[in-house]
Amino acid sequence: MSREQSRRDFLQGSGALIVSFSSAALFERLGFAQGPFGTRASHVDPRRLDSWIAVAADGSVTAYTGKCELGQGMYTAQLQLIAEELSVPLARVKLIECDTEVTPDQGTTSGSQSTPTNFNERNLALAGAAAREALVRLAAERLGVPVGQLAVADGVVSVRGDASRRVSYGELVAGKKFDIPLSTTARRKPVGEWTVLGKPVARVDLPALATGQFEFVHNVRVPGMLHGRVVRPPAVGAQVVRVDEGSVRAVPGVVKVVVRKSFVGVVAEKPWQAVQAANQLKVTWTPGVGLPPQHDFYDHLRKVPSRDALLVNSRDVDETLARASDVVKATYLHPYQMHGSVGTSCAVADVQGNKATIWSATQSAYPTRSGAAMLLGLPADSVRVVFVRGSGCYGINGADTVSYDAALLSQAVGKPVRVQLARQDEMAWENFGSAYVVDQRVGLDGEGRIVSWDYEAWSPTLGGRPGYDRPGNVVTGWAAGYEPLTVTPGTATNPGRAFSNGSNAAPSYIAGCVGGACGGAGTVRSERVLTHTVPSPFFTGPLRSPSRLQNTFAHECLMDEVAARVKADPVAYRLRHLRCAAERGCQGGGESGGLGRAAVPESRHSTNRHCTRSRFRLRDLRGRQRICRHGCRGGRGPGHRRGCSEAPGGGAGLRSDLEP
């Protein structure tokens, strides 16, 4: 099925709602701006119920979401949410995800924020509840009974005690739009009444995946589509001096050589021809900017000018460490790590005149629309980004950059172009998870309790997610002349107004006291967390999480080391330093051993409410401890132990250097 056909089917299937979007599009050109995400104008106004939910004449429900399925199960989970809130069977819910033509701007699908964003009291969950309330109100008018006497099941509203008086969603709406604001006071269905949410549901995409029917972005085919290939610089910072277009004249199928500043690509009729042309194209480059020496790269990070930040500083850390009965010091090193998606990134773009459509596996449909519009010299509302799933991304792989590649190449030839990156281009130029050097010192009192925690870290950064206006944060935008986000050196000022720990630089075991309020999850009140951000030669970005992998590795390995030093059970030892355990007695609630349900609090969730989180994290902790100890035993002796390889889910390459 071609993309055009599927788009047509989609329009037919969604009926009247699309009419509302089409007319709403006019508002955007009149300068209508959107609400909560507040970034750029979108004709899909999140304050209108129709932007989230449509009910077709056949009673099926279509939901529109800006949080996309990346392999984490969000597609099926959001189906469950809508089925629950509207009381319709799962099979009668459709979900349209991350398409700037029809879905609200929900920023980026990242940071474990999709569930909090769409499953709490706002956004998609609120829309589901508001739609149910609106439908029940319509039914009350139609049936002539108060709302309180109505019940909803399977998409049918009926009078309690008289099931013969009933009306279905399809009859109530008949394919028309709601045309009402999204209620901010709609009440979600109480948890006790849930029948779909909170229950295991098989992922609806699995059958297509397992039988080779699933359409990844790599499988998107558009009539008249050509195939592009990019030629990336041979070295960091290398720029184009000259491109010899004649060098590929003899390659069969070549349509065009495209050069824009240091962005170089070829377009050919078939993909294998594009590969040949890219391999044979002669490009003269400047030598580039060079790289820091690799043998002492971590020391290099400590020496270059940095932008510093203090997350917390109790101003007594040096004294408490000096007074401590014992001090454990450790340095943890983390190399750059690539995301290494199994499939190289791919996108298809169709840029013709002043209109562009990009089929993209980006996690950021609207931001990618804005960035691509900048590169193409078009207004953002002339660009449509349609999310189609790619290979797992784990932070940020090449999905954004290859979307720009396809857009630039398509614009140059005026025809649809598909680009799939070469493995070497993906690996050399993706936004790596950042390298880290973490120095930590922990002071212990006479009973082996941690009384002081000192953290200092260095990490390099360049670029990142492009957001709405930084296409230079990924290689294609940089090559085309846009600046990436870089580091402006500066010394640390005192911590801000409130404790903020988005990168988990602060360990879970400190109190996190800033401005008189303690936002950390732990008990250690003598605390200092100092970060140094330094310039990176390579593009960087979140790997599995924004720096939390690196920091959590350092913190939890150190906790294991300290627990071993004081001969304490490593889980019990952690609990002793969590505020929730101290204040509310978390011990005893768990499934075994009386160790309770305390967890390793994480990132922005680092408050003691995490005390109530699930048990499996505790199991994670136990698993990690086992692995970590094993690794440490295999180290190189007491003076300079290495090991502590850990972290199921991305740990390869981690190691620690420990000073006893």
Added chain:
Amino acid sequence: MSTIALKVNGRSHTVDVDPRTPLLYVLSDDLELRGPKFGCGLGQCGACTVIVRGRAVRSCQTTVGGLNGAEVTTLEGLGTIGKPHPIQRAFIDEQAAQCGFCLNGVILTAKAFLDEHPKASDPEIQQAMSSVLCRCFAHTRMLRAIARYARENRA
């Protein structure tokens, strides 16, 4: 260019391509099949796996010129959404995927191995699967699905 005849998933095709073109490009571009996928282009990840003459091969490293008349099975050739092959059914039942990009190589490699070694032990299966990469870390579920299929196949 040369004309190559292939029988893919039971259907005969004739393609006119450079004989040095990797089979993967013919399957995914000329024939628009969605199963075989480009992962590394080096035969190291397994995403492009197809079954040729009963053996799992890496289609990114197999030039089409040497395959005239060959029978090729891709993931979509095993079964359909309505009627999946038992090994596909096992993967669906075990919910054995995250992004699912690697499933093509995982399922076909497992099937070809178990066809040849129906009594393989779990460690032997793990060894056979060690050259197929999954970056989502869905390995445990996948191995469970393969073991389920092996068990059902033997029964």
